[in-house]
Amino acid sequence: MADIRWRFVSLLCVALMADGVMSSKELLSRMSTGFNNVVDGCKNELQVGDHIMQDMFNFWREEYELVNRExxxxxxxxxxxxxxxxxxQKMHHGKAEDYAKSHGxxxxxxxxxxxxIHDCEKxxxxxxxxxxxxxxxSKCFRTKIHELQWAPSFEVMMQELMTAG
Incomplete structure (x- = not known):
């Protein structure tokens, strides 16, 4: 379950649109790979508790309130x-764009x-x-993605996590 949670968490940082080269679900899966590699390092480095990992696990749920600075x-x-x-300590827009492109x-x-992201930063x-x-x-980003109906569904994310290698 812990491995599944970390993979699920990786989907937090990226959510892209359905009208691109591939579906947003496929794109999310590809982009999540890089984030999988850094979750444990950040968790250990920051010594975050389970409540923060729970926040990350529930990030895409609109009804879930995100309030922890950590x-x-x-x-x-x-x-x-x-x-x-x-x-x-703000998103480097060129690198973010390149990262998205490198994942499809x-x-x-x-x-x-x-x-x-830029609008949310402003x-x-x-x-x-x-x-x-x-x-x-992040909260702004989540709201905008939900407004555009681009947020990954829980079912799709769980299926991806269960089949990811």
């Missing part, structure tokens, strides 16, 4: 280990993802502390 730290750590964060996103989909600019700001950006 979740922002975890997400920031994971993005940092993948080289997606700049010196200002077309130009339009990758740019749209970066636009969503909306959270007033939050100075990096982990708290990352939590707010």
């Amino acid at each position: 979740l922002g730290c975890m997400i920031l750590c994971m993005a940092g280990k993948l080289g997606l964060v700049g010196d200002d 996103a077309d130009d339009s989909t990758a740019k749209q993802l970066v636009t969503i 909306a959270s600019d007033a939050v100075e502390e990096a982990c708290s700001r990352t939590l707010e950006v």
Whole structure:
């Protein structure tokens, strides 16, 4: 169950659109691979408790309230280990776009993802502390993805986790 949880967590940081080169479900599966490799490192480095891993597990559930600053730290750590964060501890837009493309996103989909992240960053600019700001950006991102009906379904995510190698 723990391995399944870590794989599920990896889907947290990425959710892309259905109108790209491949379906959003396929794209999510591909993009999650890199995040799988950094979850344990960040969990150990930050010494986060099970409550944060539970937050990550439930991230895509709209009714689940995300309130723990430590979740922002975890997400920031994971993005940092993948080289997606700049010196200002914000998403490096060019690298985020390249990361999406390297996992199968077309130009339009990758740019749209970066636009969503950028808009969420602008909306959270007033939050100075990096982990708290990352939590707010993540919550905004989740909301926007749900509004566009791009969020992965629980069933699809569980199926992917069960079959991932």
